[in-house]
Every structure is written in C-alpha cells, then in structure tokens.
Amino acid sequence: MTAEAKRRTQEERTALSEQLMTEAAVSLLVERGIASTTLAAIGERSGYSRGLVTHRFGSxxxxxxxxxxxxxxxxxxxxxxxxxxxxxxxxxxxxxxxxxxxxxxxxxxxxxxxxxxxxxxxxxxxxxxxxxxxxxxxxxxxxxxxxxxxxxxxxxxxxxxxxxxxxxxxxxxxxxxxxxxxxxxxxxxxxxxxxxxxxxxxxxxxx
Amino acid sequence: MTAEAKRRTQEERTALSEQLMTEAAVSLLVERGIASTTLAAIGERSGYSRGLVTHRFGSxxxxxxxxxxxxxxxxxxxxxxxxxxxxxxxxxxxxxxxxxxxxxxxxxxxxxxxxxxxxxxxxxxxxxxxxxxxxxxxxxxxxxxxxxxxxxxxxxxxxxxxxxxxxxxxxxxxxxxxxxxxxxxxxxxxxxxxxxxxxxxxxxxxx
DNA sequence: AATAACTTACTTGTCATCAACAAGTAAAAA
DNA sequence: TTTTTACTTGTTGATGACAAGTAAGTTATT
Known part of the structure; x- marks a missing residue:
C-alpha cells in the first residue's frame, strides 16, 4: 500500500486487500483470460505488490x-x-x-x-x-x-x-x-x- | 526418431509425425489438462524431440x-x-x-x-x-x-x-x-x- | 547413373516469463 | 518490549518461443 495509508485494524486491511484483489482478478480474467492473467498483474492492479496474491491465497x-x-x-x-x-x-x-x-x-x-x-x-x-x-x-x-x-x-x-x-x-x-x-x-x-x-x-x- | 527409421518420403514422414503428435496431445490433454500438457511431453511421448511440436505447429x-x-x-x-x-x-x-x-x-x-x-x-x-x-x-x-x-x-x-x-x-x-x-x-x-x-x-x- | 546443390524434417541451445517460495521489513497487537 | 501479522523483495525452476544446427530426402547437372 502506498500514500493515504489510513489507520486500519489488521482485520480491515485483510478484508480490503482481499476484496481489491478479487475485483482486480475478475477484470483481468475477463480482459486477458486465465493463462494470461499473472499474479503480479493482479497484485499491482489492486495497488499492492506482485507477491501479495501468492502470499494470501497460496497459489x-x-x-x-x-x-x-x-x-x-x-x-x-x-x-x-x-x-x-x-x-x-x-x-x-x-x-x-x-x-x-x-x-x-x-x-x-x-x-x-x-x-x-x-x-x-x-x-x-x-x-x-x-x-x-x-x-x-x-x-x-x-x-x-x-x-x-x-x-x-x-x-x-x-x-x-x-x-x-x-x-x-x-x-x-x-x-x-x-x-x-x-x-x-x-x-x-x-x-x-x-x-x-x-x-x-x-x-x-x-x- | 530413433531405431527402425524406415525409408519414407518426406510427405509420409510429416503425415506420420503429425498424427502421432496429435494422438499424444489428446492423451496428454485428457490425463493432465491443457496447462499441464507441455510441448516437450507431447514431442517425447510421440517419439520425437521436445522441439518438434513448436517447429511444426508454430506454437x-x-x-x-x-x-x-x-x-x-x-x-x-x-x-x-x-x-x-x-x-x-x-x-x-x-x-x-x-x-x-x-x-x-x-x-x-x-x-x-x-x-x-x-x-x-x-x-x-x-x-x-x-x-x-x-x-x-x-x-x-x-x-x-x-x-x-x-x-x-x-x-x-x-x-x-x-x-x-x-x-x-x-x-x-x-x-x-x-x-x-x-x-x-x-x-x-x-x-x-x-x-x-x-x-x-x-x-x-x-x- | 553418380554426385552435387538444395530443401525439408527434426534436434539442440538459449532466453524471457511467470508461479512458487524464502527471507526480509514494517505495522499492529499483546 | 515482544510477538504476531500484513505485505514486499530476492531467487529459482519450469516452460513456451525461437534461433541455430544436423541429417535425411529431393532435384538438377553432368
């Protein structure tokens, strides 16, 4: 996360990032398809790093x-x-x-x-x-x-x-x-x- | 191709290899699915090298x-x-x-x-x-x-x-x-x- | 008919991409 | 202060793509 890093509880942070990543995934899947949707792209489109998706969802x-x-x-x-x-x-x-x-x-x-x-x-x-x-x-x-x-x-x-x-x-x-x-x-x-x-x-x- | 390299015309060779690769692809697709089916595996299962599939079909x-x-x-x-x-x-x-x-x-x-x-x-x-x-x-x-x-x-x-x-x-x-x-x-x-x-x-x- | 020149079938070497994972940093909770 | 959690960065192995090479088959020349 960058810039306006509001003060949030950990629970809020995970819920937010999870939702943002899911939304980013949906739009990327529709745009590019499954194979061409990279985990890095999902992480970055949702405003995080390339590694968060794997960290959160395992694979x-x-x-x-x-x-x-x-x-x-x-x-x-x-x-x-x-x-x-x-x-x-x-x-x-x-x-x-x-x-x-x-x-x-x-x-x-x-x-x-x-x-x-x-x-x-x-x-x-x-x-x-x-x-x-x-x-x-x-x-x-x-x-x-x-x-x-x-x-x-x-x-x-x-x-x-x-x-x-x-x-x-x-x-x-x-x-x-x-x-x-x-x-x-x-x-x-x-x-x-x-x-x-x-x-x-x-x-x-x-x- | 190894061993019993029968004498064949070029046309016969391409037709044969194409058929063998297609059959190998079908069986691998059913076994492992699209993503897990590698071009190397198709080439090798059909008795050729890992590179022939790309050479023949482009991608x-x-x-x-x-x-x-x-x-x-x-x-x-x-x-x-x-x-x-x-x-x-x-x-x-x-x-x-x-x-x-x-x-x-x-x-x-x-x-x-x-x-x-x-x-x-x-x-x-x-x-x-x-x-x-x-x-x-x-x-x-x-x-x-x-x-x-x-x-x-x-x-x-x-x-x-x-x-x-x-x-x-x-x-x-x-x-x-x-x-x-x-x-x-x-x-x-x-x-x-x-x-x-x-x-x-x-x-x-x-x- | 023999051989040279060429074309085609196939193989091997190499690179860029990407998923997976390990190791690290910073922020929140205890 | 210590511990836990959220997130980032470094690295590696697998794989598709392609370039460069070898050998087999085909055509042309004599």
Whole structure:
C-alpha cells in the first residue's frame, strides 16, 4: 500500500486487500483470460505488490477458487432472493429470470465465473472440486423445487426430478457457454423459449 | 526418431509425425489438462524431440487448434453419416444418437475436444476462432434440418429455426459440460429425454 | 547413373516469463 | 518490549518461443 495509508485494524486491511484483489482478478480474467492473467498483474492492479496474491491465497489455483466461490455465492443469493418461497415451474422460471438479470447487471462477474467453471473440466484445474460442489448444490435445489411442484399437483408425476433438474442445469450452462463464446446470440429470445418450455414440458395440462 | 527409421518420403514422414503428435496431445490433454500438457511431453511421448511440436505447429495454440479441428472434423463426419438424408425431428434425433455413440466409442477424443471448446471462451485462447467457426456451422446445419422439417409439414410453422437450433446446440453443449465435470451423470437417460422432447416440442401434433 | 546443390524434417541451445517460495521489513497487537 | 501479522523483495525452476544446427530426402547437372 502506498500514500493515504489510513489507520486500519489488521482485520480491515485483510478484508480490503482481499476484496481489491478479487475485483482486480475478475477484470483481468475477463480482459486477458486465465493463462494470461499473472499474479503480479493482479497484485499491482489492486495497488499492492506482485507477491501479495501468492502470499494470501497460496497459489494461483487458490486465488481462482476464491474468485469462483465469491461470484458463485452472489449467484446463489440472487437466485434465492428471486425464487423466495416459490416452488415448481414458477421457481424454475425465476431461476431463468435471475440468470438473465445477472447477465444484464454484472456481465463481467458472470463471465469470470463461467470462465472458471468451464476451465474446471481441465484435469489440472485444482479448483475443480469447488465447481463440482456448486454444481451439485444447484441440482439439489432444482430437484427439490420440482419435487415440491409434484406434491402440489402442478408438475406431472412421471417427471424424474433428478433427471429434469440435471437437464435444466445443462440447458442453462450450455446457453451461457454459447453466450460466452458469442455474446451476440439472441439471449433474451432463448430465455423466453426456455421459460415457455418449462411450462409445456413439466406442468400437468390444465383441463 | 530413433531405431527402425524406415525409408519414407518426406510427405509420409510429416503425415506420420503429425498424427502421432496429435494422438499424444489428446492423451496428454485428457490425463493432465491443457496447462499441464507441455510441448516437450507431447514431442517425447510421440517419439520425437521436445522441439518438434513448436517447429511444426508454430506454437502451443497452433497445436491446440489443430487437435480441436481434427476431432471436430471427425465429429462432423459421424453426424453426417448418421443423419444421411434425414430431415426434421429425425435428423436432430440422429445427432443426439451420433453424440451418444461418440461418447461410447471415443471418450478421450471427445473429452479433449470439449476441453478445448470450453477453454476457448478464454479471451487469451488463440484458437477461439476455430471453435466459433465450428459452432456456427453446427447451428447452420441444425437450422437447415429444422427448416426442412417445416416445409415437409412435420415441424410446427411457428418454430423459429435459428432460435431452436441455438437452443438445441446449447442443450448438447451443456450436457457435455456436465458429463465432463462429472462422468457419473445419467447420460443415457438424459439423451432419451432430449430425444423425446424433440418430438413433443417441435412436431405438429398428430390428429 | 553418380554426385552435387538444395530443401525439408527434426534436434539442440538459449532466453524471457511467470508461479512458487524464502527471507526480509514494517505495522499492529499483546 | 515482544510477538504476531500484513505485505514486499530476492531467487529459482519450469516452460513456451525461437534461433541455430544436423541429417535425411529431393532435384538438377553432368
């Protein structure tokens, strides 16, 4: 730290530097990608030395895991807030809405998270476990909402909640992959289509 | 090359070494991932020196692009063979079948290709253009099959071929992502579900 | 047909970059 | 004052890139 070195407690200092480094990492990841983002650049962009990132997070993988988990936590928050106490098809549609809103509000963070999510299929990615954990939690939540829809009689009884949840998660992940490769794809139309299909595919036909 | 240096033309030599290096790259990518796969390891596993890969492909990115394009070409072949002259829902279902067969027949190649496909969203990935090109070609082919289904009266007229094709491609990519992260997911059930949904979602209801 | 001249396939030497880690300094807490 | 913590600086090994070299294959000349 240079210049205006305000008087801070150690706790405040670590929290601040951690946040600044995470933000710097997100912007660098989006600008340059994972391989070209150096620890030195992150440290320096956030106003510290080239060595602090390693010191704090242990390794590049440690930092990437932290970045992933931070954004994933925000994503979970957004979903939970928007879904609230809804269940069944409504809950799933709200998930779609939350995602769309996330794309609009924080494209950088979302892009950084998906950069990490997708690169986590690399056997050498040490933060693989973090991603897999988040994925499992998502599917569990989705399956629960579907089960609730079944008990309320809204969703067809023959629907296998686990399989349907897995497919829904796949659609979302696939769509975000294609958005990440080509941001010009008609995202809003695709989300509309998914919302509509959720109704047709899962709901008990009204008499 | 050592030992049994058979008498070969230069053309044969380059073709052979290129193939051996590509195969070595696929196996190393699947074993260790992109970052941990060194050019030296590829050269040596294929029986050459540490320097040949760079010499032949120019750079690591050049090699990765070549590997991607090789597997992508095989994928396109498989799809075209299986789809044949089919159109509409049948064609799309055959695509699903081709993919499932690819997973069963050549999981390593498919995994390597998807490793590269997904890591291509990284802004630093120089083979991004290769992946984007293949993606666009896929969507074009899918949209064409859907359009043909519409003209034959099999597929609902209100279906937007471009959007539906994009969504179908997303589903496939998303599913493969989840398979890559967790090979234990119920792939065959999911493919069945997709096959079935293609019928419900696109086809004109029979009278 | 033989050999010389050239071109191409492949190898080895070297450098710059970067992640990792060790050792140091300064600021805060005890 | 002593100890702990936040952060910086020095150094090393690994690796991608490239330059320079060697040997094998091809073409031209006689």
């Amino acid at each position: 590049k993988a440690g930092l990437l895991a932290h970045v992933h988990d931070s954004v994933a936590a925000e994503w979970v928050n957004r979903v939970n807030t928007l879904v609230g106490r809804a269940t069944g098809v409504t809950a799933l549609q709200r998930v779609v809405d939350a995602l769309y809103q996330f794309i609009v509000d924080e494209p950088e963070e979302l892009r950084a998270m998906y950069l990490l999510r997708y690169s986590s299929i690399d056997p050498g990615a040490e933060f693989r476990a973090n991603v897999a954990k988040v994925n499992r939690a998502h599917v569990r939540a989705l399956a629960r909402w579907i089960e609730e829809g079944k008990t309320h009689g809204e969703i067809l009884p023959m629907v296998d909640a686990r399989i349907a949840a897995e497919l829904f998660a796949s659609v979302v992940d696939g769509l975000l992959y294609r958005w990440a490769v080509d941001p010009e794809i008609p995202v809003s139309e695709l989300y509309e289509l998914i919302r509509a299909h959720l109704g047709y595919a899962l709901r008990v036909p009204s008499p | 690591k990115a050049g090699l990765l692009a070549h590997v991607h394009d090789s597997v992508a070409a095989e994928w396109v072949n498989r799809v075209n063979t299986l789809v044949g002259r089919a159109t509409g829902v049948t064609a799309l279902q055959r695509v699903v079948d081709a993919l499932y067969q690819f997973i069963v027949d050549e999981p390593e190649e498919l995994r390597a290709m998807y490793l590269l496909r997904y890591s291509s969203i990284d802004p630093g990935a120089e083979f991004r253009a290769n992946v984007a090109k293949v993606n666009r070609a896929h969507v074009r082919a899918l949209a064409r099959w859907i359009e043909e289904g519409k003209t034959h009266g099999e597929i609902l007229p209100m279906v937007d071929a471009r959007i539906a094709a994009e969504l179908f491609a997303s589903v496939v990519d998303g599913l493969l992502y989840r398979w890559a992260v967790d090979p234990e997911i119920p792939v065959s059930e999911l493919y069945e579900l997709i096959r079935a949904h293609l019928g419900y979602a696109l086809r004109v209801p029979s009278p």
